[in-house]
Amino acid sequence: MKTKKLINEGAAAVDEMLAGILAAHPRHLRAVEGSPRSIVANHGPRTGKVGLVIGGGSGHEPTFLGFVGKGLADAAAIGNVFASPPPDPIIECAKAADGGAGVLFMYGNYAGDVMNFDMAAEMLAMDDIEVRTVLTTDDIASAPIAQKERRRGVAGNVFIFKAAGAACDLMYGFDDVERVARWANERTYTMGVALSPCSLPQTRKPNFEIGEDEMEIGMGIHGEPGVARGPMKSADEVTSELAGKILDEMKPARGDRVAVLVNSLGSTPLMELYIMMRKLKAMLDDAGLVIHVSLVGNYCTSLEMAGASITLMHLDDELQRLIDHPCDCAMFRSGEAL
Template sequence: MSLAQKLINDGNAAVDEMLAGIIAAHPDHLFRPEGAPRTVVARNGPREGKVALVIGGGSGHEPTFLGFVGKGLADAAAIGNVFASPPPQPAVDAAMAVNGGAGVLFLYGNYAGDVMNFDMASELLEMEGVEVRTVLTTDDIASAPVSEREKRRGVAGNVFVFKAAGAAADMMMALGEVERIARHANDRTFTMGVALSSCSLPQTRRPSFELPAGEMEIGMGIHGEPGVRRGPLRTANEVVDEIMDAIFKEMGAKPGDRVAVLVNSLGATPLMELYILYARVAERLTSANLTVHRTLVGPYCTSLDMEIGRAS
């Protein structure tokens, strides 16, 4: 099996070199606190009396998480290794760097490692007198039945929850209200994905899983977690219909409701294909008499170079 070609220097240093690059590219917007190399902080978001919103997770999903740090979004992000939770210290560093005295909200995907490490960070912060609340994103409808929503993973729909919570915090709402809005946004976000090929990790440059040519997997997670079924590759419209049927079944939308839509690339899917997918999504929404408030099409939450993407 041939190795994937990547423009990197050292697979083990890829995350730190990426962080150095994004800080160098956007010095007016982002910085890393001294002694906190895995923490990215917004220059124009945190302020006294404002709830601090801290997000975070493993690398490899860019622009999630570090790309959603800024005014009206998250105040800081804790960054882990590729597909690995950040340790507790980067989360503590992030919270301390942006704490404005109104409390901290941790907001991240529902993965065991993230939960363990952010919970440890919460305990350390509370020992320092910092009030911390936590909201887990659980938008991946393929990862557990609706009766066990608390077991679901957080995937590309994170984007909507980050924005809702960030806007609430930017409006100087109290910690409890920011938490409530984040939970409500998560409860009303539904995502399902499809994979056509594996990603390759920078350390190994080998596929992280095997998917035979001509096949697709519906419901696969952003780290290659098993989906709900594998089968022959179908047309764009057929794939959208399967995903939209599952989302409509859960969301319970009524004619006239407004929705925000994300058609997300996992890293290797070109915009041409994403817009072909969205054309069918738009047809389905029109047929259901739903009004589109906002549309996002592109790589918002990736899985390195995996193909294809997700709809939320």
């Protein structure tokens, strides 16, 4: 039995989504002429500023398009559902974002993205555009701590991109922008749980199977296997397990500050996310940690997958200033504090 979706043809879903986003947010976004998968901020790129280009597969909205705007990313290259963008739209994004101070590529650590963004960087070098890359690797379930470089980038992208985008907007030099991006990634931790599968527009069939009374801890945002599958647990039990693993690795001291994200994977409603937030706040209070900012909602989704993730960014003074820096994007805005 096929799933129900409000689409036309599955193969047209991404391009029709992009047309709708541009229709809804003309103040913030435009597409590069002749490259409809290259989405650029109207008020981001400028001379002397390091350009920030993000990107990846569709199906994770508002990641990546929602974080393109003044004070955050200058452009996003968009691929098909759960698929990397090819080099051409990445190149066009970089050219649009180039202010003469270099361009930073940031995206999740997935083989297809690495290959295509690296190809784009090599081609841009022939046009004398300096490109550097920082991969996001916040998913602590996807590899052990001894192999952190193999981890996937997931919902923590929101905070990592935010810090790097603020550094660009504040006219940091290229070395410092790269330093901030790597430090933000190093200090960001995510753990998720999946309750039910999603289905691709092209197939409208579940992309994995899970029992009615089962959940999977650590499943990836494309349906990659997690670390444990077992019977459903209560919201408090799940929150304790996810946050407990994060805190075990983070090893914060009492009085430390954190930025918090409780993220829906697509179909989990706000009611359930706030139930999780309630338990998470109690755990952080018990640990003596101070929540500087909290986000609850859809920030990095997996189409209509049921489930949620918890992200903590371990703040220091610089990261806090960068997280607080104003930004104005199509689907995400902040003033002096988020």
